Amino acid sequence: MTFIDFINFHIVPGVVLxxxxxxxxxxxxxxxxxLRFAHLAHGDLATMGAFIALSTMGLFGxxxxxxxxxAMIFAAAIAVGIDKTFYDYLRDRPKILTVMASLGVALMLRxxxxxxxxxxSTTYQRGIVRPDEYFGILxxxxxxxxxxxxxxxxxxxxxxxxxxxxxxxxxxxSDNPDLxxxxxxDNRHVTMLTWAIVGALCAAAGFLLGLxxxxxxxxxxxxxxxxxxxxxxxxxxxxEGALLGxxxxxxxxxxxxxxxxxxxxxxxAFVILLLILLVRPRGLLNGKVx
Amino acid sequence: MKLKSTAALIGSIIGASLLAxxxxxxxxxxxxxxxxITGPIAAMAPPMIAASQLAVAHVNEQGGIGxxxxxxxxxxxxxxxxxxxxxxxxxxxxIDRAVGIxxxxxxxxxxAAANSVAVxxxxxxxxxxxxxxxxxxxxxxDLVFRTVPSDDYQGRALARTLKGRDITKVAVAFLNNDYGKxxxxxxxxxxxxxxxxxxxxxxxxxxxxxxRSDLAELAKGGADTLVIFDYGDGTGLTILRQAxxxxxxxxxxxxxxxxxxxxxxxxxxxxxxxxxTSSPVGEASSSLESFNKAFTAAGQSPDAxxxxxxxxxxxxxxxxxxxxxxxxxxxxxxxxxxxxxxxEPIMAGEWAKAKKLIAEGKDIDYKGAAGDHEFDKNGDxxxxxxxxxxxxxTYESLGEMK
Numbered sequence: 001m002t003f004i005d006f007i008n009f010h011i012v013p014g015v016v017l018x019x020x021x022x023x024x025x026x027x028x029x030x031x032x033x034x035l036r037f038a039h040l041a042h043g044d045l046a047t048m049g050a051f052i053a054l055s056t057m058g059l060f061g062x063x064x065x066x067x068x069x070x071a072m073i074f075a076a077a078i079a080v081g082i083d084k085t086f087y088d089y090l091r092d093r094p095k096i097l098t099v100m101a102s103l104g105v106a107l108m109l110r111x112x113x114x115x116x117x118x119x120x121s122t123t124y125q126r127g128i129v130r131p132d133e134y135f136g137i138l139x140x141x142x143x144x145x146x147x148x149x150x151x152x153x154x155x156x157x158x159x160x161x162x163x164x165x166x167x168x169x170x171x172x173x174s175d176n177p178d179l180x181x182x183x184x185x186d187n188r189h190v191t192m193l194t195w196a197i198v199g200a201l202c203a204a205a206g207f208l209l210g211l212x213x214x215x216x217x218x219x220x221x222x223x224x225x226x227x228x229x230x231x232x233x234x235x236x237x238x239x240e241g242a243l244l245g246x247x248x249x250x251x252x253x254x255x256x257x258x259x260x261x262x263x264x265x266x267x268x269a270f271v272i273l274l275l276i277l278l279v280r281p282r283g284l285l286n287g288k289v290x
Numbered sequence: 291m292k293l294k295s296t297a298a299l300i301g302s303i304i305g306a307s308l309l310a311x312x313x314x315x316x317x318x319x320x321x322x323x324x325x326x327i328t329g330p331i332a333a334m335a336p337p338m339i340a341a342s343q344l345a346v347a348h349v350n351e352q353g354g355i356g357x358x359x360x361x362x363x364x365x366x367x368x369x370x371x372x373x374x375x376x377x378x379x380x381x382x383x384x385i386d387r388a389v390g391i392x393x394x395x396x397x398x399x400x401x402a403a404a405n406s407v408a409v410x411x412x413x414x415x416x417x418x419x420x421x422x423x424x425x426x427x428x429x430x431x432d433l434v435f436r437t438v439p440s441d442d443y444q445g446r447a448l449a450r451t452l453k454g455r456d457i458t459k460v461a462v463a464f465l466n467n468d469y470g471k472x473x474x475x476x477x478x479x480x481x482x483x484x485x486x487x488x489x490x491x492x493x494x495x496x497x498x499x500x501x502r503s504d505l506a507e508l509a510k511g512g513a514d515t516l517v518i519f520d521y522g523d524g525t526g527l528t529i530l531r532q533a534x535x536x537x538x539x540x541x542x543x544x545x546x547x548x549x550x551x552x553x554x555x556x557x558x559x560x561x562x563x564x565x566x567t568s569s570p571v572g573e574a575s576s577s578l579e580s581f582n583k584a585f586t587a588a589g590q591s592p593d594a595x596x597x598x599x600x601x602x603x604x605x606x607x608x609x610x611x612x613x614x615x616x617x618x619x620x621x622x623x624x625x626x627x628x629x630x631x632x633x634e635p636i637m638a639g640e641w642a643k644a645k646k647l648i649a650e651g652k653d654i655d656y657k658g659a660a661g662d663h664e665f666d667k668n669g670d671x672x673x674x675x676x677x678x679x680x681x682x683x684t685y686e687s688l689g690e691m692k
Contacts, residue, residue: 005506008536009502009503009505009506009536010502010503010506012502013500013502013503014500014503016500017499017500020499114328118332119327119328119329119332120332120333120523120552121333121523121524121527121552121556122552122556123556126555126556126557126558127557127558127560127561128531128534128535128557128558128561129535130535130537131535131536138536140535209499212499212500213499213500213528213531214527214528214531214556216332216524217328218328218329218497219497222497222498222499223499253498253500254500254502254503255503256503257492257503257504257507258503258507261492261493262463262466262492262493262494262495262504262507263466263493263494263495264495265494265495265498265504266495266497266498
């Protein structure tokens with residue numbers, strides 16, 4: 001195998017896939033960090049976002065990218081609604097109840113997708129796209145745009161968390177909710193804002209996955225394990241950690257076939273998750289211990 | 291005192307009416323119809339269910355079961371995986387009291403539903419699309435049958451066809467489940483014994499977002515042809531797309547699972563000039579013609595995969611129930627009796643005739659839309675396959691495979 005083949009067929013897909021994992025993992029890490037529970041409906045919310053984008057595209061008959069902002073807004077509203085309807089009641093109960101509730105929400109969301117959009121695989125754009133060559137590296141437009149979109153999302157989110165008043169409030173609540181409340185941070189507003197951002201990120205992850213592959217009602221659920229592995233690998237509560245974790249998991253999955261039979265590709269995320277919990281439970285970038 | 295006597299009166303009335311009702315009242319019989327309504331074969335499931343429902347409609351229109359009873363169908367989603375299949379089969383057999391199951395659709399689902407539900411409960415199971423060679427060897431107390439031939443035949447026929455087309459070097463990508471693995475093993479054995487070279491042979495898990503690295507590994511062997519044993523509505527679509535987009539291979543061969551409309555719909559017929567699939571087909575017969583006519587009249591396409599076998603599975607189930615005459619322990623024995631030669635031939639749709647002959651105690655032999663269905667001792671049938679290419683937005687047969 002030549003070096004350029006290695007880049008084209010292992011590293012490039014790994015980076016693209018990893019950056020999609022990263023967008024999802026950022027949402028997971030935020031829920032983990034600020035609200036302190038594992039959100040199992042994350043994947044199915046991503047599926048829903050992807051399908052909302054599909055419908056938007058169908059409505060305007062334009063490029064799928066038109067669907068992205070619409071899907072992000074809708075998914076944000078759905079996430080806030082889910083929190084108000086299901087999770088809010090359980091806030092003062094043990095967190096495991098909320099985790100279980102989120103599993104129920106996942107099943108509900110998936111069923112809604114199956115009822116509304118059906119169960120067949122579908123795509124944003126029919127046909128196949130052959131890649132363009134950039135100095136020997138094969139890239140498709142959609143892959144370039146995916147990377148660009150992920151970069152924009154991450155930079156925007158970082159800026160928001162570091163510079164804005166609300167971003168600082170979210171970080172404060174992540175560090176210590178009681179202290180944050182004493183300092184005048186309204187936990188309810190921060191919770192709502194967190195869900196809105198998480199919902200939007202879910203939709204983005206689902207959309208990007210759909211853009212690079214196919215859409216189907218199970219796409220998000222299958223994304224859940226690598227996304228959790230990425231969030232924990234990077235360090236819970238750390239946005240840049242989730243980005244790093246996502247890239248590592250994505251590339252590791254694509255590289256795994258070089259040394260392991262293809263059947264074990266899906267296990268790569270598991271192994272990474274186990275190793276990191278065993279060796280460095282705080283994650284690469286020193287997140288929270290759960 | 292009064293209360294007591296009233297209760298006694300009511301009790302005796304109920305008891306008497308029950309006694310009186312049993313022989314006089316028609317007994318409806320329930321069967322479970324399980325298919326992969328969600329999951330990787332979701333696109334194939336609706337026509338399969340419609341075909342089975344058509345058989346049930348024929349039964350009920352032409353006299354029903356027993357003395358005026360109807361055949362009732364409980365549809366369940368086996369989702370093409372063992373867990374859902376077990377749940378759906380358990381519900382059908384233990385809650386809805388179905389005497390038999392038509393389905394489930396996928397091989398892994400069939401193995402699970404048979405081993406953990408149907409066989410222990412003594413329910414007859416006829417699958418119309420579970421093709422794994424593994425199903426042959428289930429310890430099934432003669433309760434598991436299929437109207438579709440084992441993939442052992444299909445894998446071998448495909449190997450011979452490829453050799454016949456002068457393809458001597460291939461790479462094989464198979465979905466790591468009972469279906470994909472069974473096919474791949476049969477194909478590999480036959481292809482190598484014919485002197486062909488397997489230049490890459492790798493299983494994969496379903497539902498990953500990228501298979502480019504898997505494909506790069508497979509392509510290393512230098513084969514131009516990729517054989518994909520997977521589902522065209524699931525991972526198979528992803529693999530085919532990524533292989534096409536990256537020029538890993540020139541020719542693509544799939545088995546019945548890849549013969550999905552989703553492949554043509556999403557990738558476009560223009561890009562599929564070098565994509566071929568094998569698929570079981572019904573042998574030309576008057577039975578097949580009458581099925582085609584009835585199914586078309588019902589607004590469905592008889593060319594959709596596994597429709598003939600689905601029809602036959604449900605029809606055979608009904609024949610077995612009728613023949614057993616209410617004794618569920620005799621279902622399997624009855625199934626063999628109504629399907630094997632000799633006997634008065636019964637074509638697809640001829641329920642009234644079959645019912646009359648059974649009532650007269652005559653032997654019948656069902657000749658189905660998909661074939662004669664002479665079950666061997668494992669409940670398997672031999673099969674006929676055709677080789678398909680994509681043409682004008684649909685699959686077009688290139689002729690029978692030897």
